[in-house]
Amino acid sequence: MTEPASVFPPCAVGILEDGRLSDQEDIPKRFVIYRGTRMTEGWPGQMIEAQTFTHYNIGGKDFERVSYGSESDDWGANERPCHDCRVIKGEYHVVGCDVERCPKCDGQAISCDCLDEEDDGSTTYVEG
Ligand SMILES: [Zn+2]
Numbered sequence: 001m002t003e004p005a006s007v008f009p010p011c012a013v014g015i016l017e018d019g020r021l022s023d024q025e026d027i028p029k030r031f032v033i034y035r036g037t038r039m040t041e042g043w044p045g046q047m048i049e050a051q052t053f054t055h056y057n058i059g060g061k062d063f064e065r066v067s068y069g070s071e072s073d074d075w076g077a078n079e080r081p082c083h084d085c086r087v088i089k090g091e092y093h094v095v096g097c098d099v100e101r102c103p104k105c106d107g108q109a110i111s112c113d114c115l116d117e118e119d120d121g122s123t124t125y126v127e128g
């Protein structure tokens with residue numbers, strides 16, 4: 001809990017001016033502690049925002065999103081936050097999380113076909 005979150009590592013400036021921006025490994029990440037879990041700065045905001053998306057509209061029908069702990073597989077929601085997006089049991093995953101299930105077919109939300117139809121507008125996020 002004593003990490004100086006506001007201090008940017010001095011070397012970061014050199015890296016950025018060095019033009020090695022394209023090398024992802026060299027970009028120092030800033031971390032924050034949120035609910036006792038270490039995560040990338042800005043991520044807590046994504047988690048909070050994810051809770052405002054309660055349904056997916058798939059083919060004109062609303063499907064409530066599958067919250068963490070409601071999956072048909074046991075991802076350990078009783079013991080720990082989601083390993084991918086860090087939400088806790090009962091919360092909706094951050095969109096794009098690889099644990100989130102599709103509410104329609106129970107497949108992986110990021111890879112199933114139902115939620116793949118955003119391009120033609122048939123799948124949208126519904127704020128609730
Ligand atoms: Zn997740």
Ligand SMILES: [Zn+2]
Nearest residue numbers: 102105112114
């Ligand atoms: Zn699906």
